[in-house]
Amino acid sequence: MDSYCYVPFEDEPGCDRFRVVTIFPGASDQAIQCTLEHVALGKSPDYEALSYVWGNPEDKADIFCNGRRLQVTADLHAALHHIRPLGSEPRRIWADAICINQRDNDERGRQVRRMREIYPKASRVLIWLGEAHDGxxxxxxxxxxxxxxxxxxxxxxxxxxxxxxxxxxxxxxxxxxxxxxxxxxxxxxxxxxxxTWFTRVWVIQELALAAEATILCGNTVMDxxxxxxxxxxxxxxxxxxxxxxxxxxxxxxxxxxxxxxxGMKLGLLSVLFRYRIFDSTDPRDKIFGLSSLARGKLADIQALQADYNIGTLQLYCTIAEEILKESRTLHLLSVPRRFVGIGPQHLPSWVPDWTNTRLTACLGLLNYSDINDLGFAATRASKAQIRFDDATSSLAVEGHIVDRIQAVGSVLKVEEVPRTNFREVRIPKCSYVLDNWLRVAEVKQEEPYITGEPIRDAFAQTLVTESTSESIETLRAQLDILESYASIARWLGSFSERKPPDTLVQQAVTAMHTALFHNTTDQLTLYFRIHMSSLADRRVFRTERGYIGLAAALAEAGEEVVVVKGGNVPLVLRPKGEAWTLQGDYYVRGIMQGEAYDGERCELMRIS
Structure with a gap:
């Protein structure tokens, strides 16, 4: 049988047509029969939109469209089997892999841009999680x-x-x-x-724009x-x-x-930052898949218009440059850097790698928060001075060195924290690195911190990046609680390959918890826990002058603490010939409100 051949859309400007697939009733052992029709956005029949995961692109199955064979992924085929009507009435849906000619990059780009109108018009969005399995x-x-x-x-x-x-x-x-x-x-x-559905970038707009949303998993249906x-x-x-x-x-x-x-309006950087932890098969979709949610000055720029003829490197660089030009701030440089895995090749260090999906918060922020709300002023009210060198793909800024890192602690990698369930006992994740961090910060020394406060107080403020309004007495109590939990974490970390049975570990942890917190509270306050979100993928460090703080995972001893004109937070820069590479941002207790910034010392620094 011949393969289905897509009928192209009209090529005139302003064409608002898209395709709807009509699925005909059939028994479970029968092949799926459907038709595709072109409809106008303003005159479309009632339809439902399907949200699903493509799965393995090589794993294909056949459906029959307008009497001809059309191959779709196995996951989509399974979804169609479950939503196919059993009675006499057909069912109209919109599914991207069927309704868009995936082999035509120009059409694909135009129809992707139209999804911001297709999903809201659907009577509801059907979320297909996959077949029933694993209970x-x-x-x-x-x-x-x-x-x-x-x-x-x-x-x-x-x-x-x-x-x-x-x-x-x-x-x-x-x-x-x-x-x-x-x-x-x-x-x-x-x-x-x-x-997998819960981690894919396309589902964000598909769910956000949905009038109604229904979960389908095998034969189970749930609102x-x-x-x-x-x-x-x-x-x-x-x-x-x-x-x-x-x-x-x-x-x-x-x-x-x-x-x-x-109706909240989020700028492009806020949208890309918030949803960066979601993944996509095509790295360009980390931009295109979110463009519908961006509002403001950059929402309609050409770079955001889905164009699958452009490469990932060019797209990411263009988007970064547009954001810096429009905002005139350096917030973009606070997007967490990749430190594991492989991203796009030859990406300049100042350009965010949007394929990095680690759940890492900006300094002092929740993952839900807006990256443009950084509550620091490390260079006071100075304005960013930026220039772009297209020949070297570098970003020129003005700044100066404040200090040099002398020692760094372990990186808090959340995925390496033991996941044993202790029921009522919730061990804070930073407890597993707290001993190491206390040593690096030299908290036991008797001399006061560089700001004049006790160094233990400075350390407690560092853990929450001084972003909570709680009293220092409360923060001291919170640190005491963390140290008690650290003793449990230390015991759990003592096992290598041979760990006791989970039931014995559970009993031991419960007994240790009771002994440590007998007649005292074991509860960290809500705001303390919230602001500890900045600790993931970071490490405590100490500088040559005695500052302590939090650095990005890439930071190493010997690297420079730099403040850049117009920057809210200090940056980690590593020398690279006559230029620098960006390793991430810093929290440094005692310089976050401009105490170490000197505009007259600023000089040109090229970040490549």
Whole structure:
């Protein structure tokens, strides 16, 4: 049988047409039959939009479109099988791999730009998580029960974001999920949350723009709101296997949905920064897949118009240059740098690698926060002076060296923190590197810190990048709690390959926790925990002059602490011939409000 051949769209300016696929009823053992038709945005029939993961592009299956064979990925084929109607009425949907001619880069670019109109017009978005496996039916049934308990709790108590087992209503409604008999179901729910769909960049706009959203997993159907309620309760109540890093992806998705509905306007840098942890098969889609969510001066620039004839390197450089020109700030240089894995080749160090998907916050910020709200003024009210050298792909700035790094601590890599579930005991992740960091900062020395405050106080402020309004007495108490947890982490870290059975580890951790916190609180305050988000992928350091602070993972002893005119935070720069390479940004206790900045010392510095 002949393969399906796409009918091209009209080539005139202002063409607003797109394709809708009509799926005809059929039994599960029958081939999928459908038709494709061109429709105008303003006159389209009712349709649903499909959001799914492409999967392995080499794993293909056949459907029949207008009587001809059309190959689609196996994951899409499975989704079509499940949403195909069984009765007599056909079903209209929009699915990118069918409705866009993927072999035509020009059409692909034009239709991708049209997705910001296609998704809102759909009656609802169907989110296909994949076939039922690994107990997904059981896991989603547990999620339904948690969501039902959430509705009761919300009706009686209010906001789920403050839910805690210290509340008697929460214990009554959710208490059964603390019983080990429920752990198998919660483990199955955990595996559902870890499915690939939740980490893909395209799903952000697909969900944000959706009028309604429904989860499909095998034959199980669930409303998006119910799933969100279940994940919120699971996360805040620290139920069995609650994965707070993984849940962060889902909270970010929901945040995008809420903000779009509220009409919030985010600039291009804010959008790219917030959603950088999501992944894509094509690295250019880390820009194109988010362009619909950007508003403001850069929302309509040519570089944002999906064009698959442009290379990744050129696209990333052009976007970085446009952001720096428009903002006249250096916030772009605070986007976390890649320190593991491989990114686009020959990317200048000042250009963010948007393929880097690590969950790393800017200094003093939550992952949800806006990178343009950096609360520091390391060069006071100075204005950035930037120039671009196209011949060398370098960025010229003006700045001066403040100090040099003398010693660095271990990098806090969240993925290397033990994931054993301790039920009621939540060990802060920085506890696993705290001993090392205390030594590097020389917290036990008797002399005061360079600012005149006790060095222990300076260290506590460093852990939260002085971004909390809590009293120093509270911060001291928080550091005491962390040191107690560090003793548990030290014990857990003592095992190499031969670790005791989990039940014995659980009992030991519970006993140690009881002994350490007998008659004292073990609770870190909300704002302390929030601002510790900046610690992931960072390391404590000490300078030659005695400053301590947080540096990016790439920072090493011997590298320079530099303040750049117009920069809110100091930068880590490494000499490279007559130029410098950017290693990341710094928090340095005592110079974040311009105390070390001297405009007269500034000289031209070229970052390549």
């Amino acid at each position: 997904s039916d059981e896991g989603l049934e547990a999620a339904r029960e948690i969501a039902q308990a959430c509705r009761q709790y919300a009706a009686e108590r209010g906001d789920l974001k403050t839910i805690s087992f210290s509340d008697g209503r929460a214990s009554r409604l959710f208490g059964k999920f603390r019983d080990p008999s429920q752990f198998t179901r919660l483990e199955a729910f955990y595996r559902v949350i870890r499915r 998006w709101k119910d799933l969100m309620d279940a994940i919120t309760a699971q996360d805040h109540l620290n139920l069995h296997l609650a994965d707070h890093e993984r849940n962060a992806y889902i909270f970010i998705l929901q945040k995008a949905r809420e903000e779009w509905a509220q």
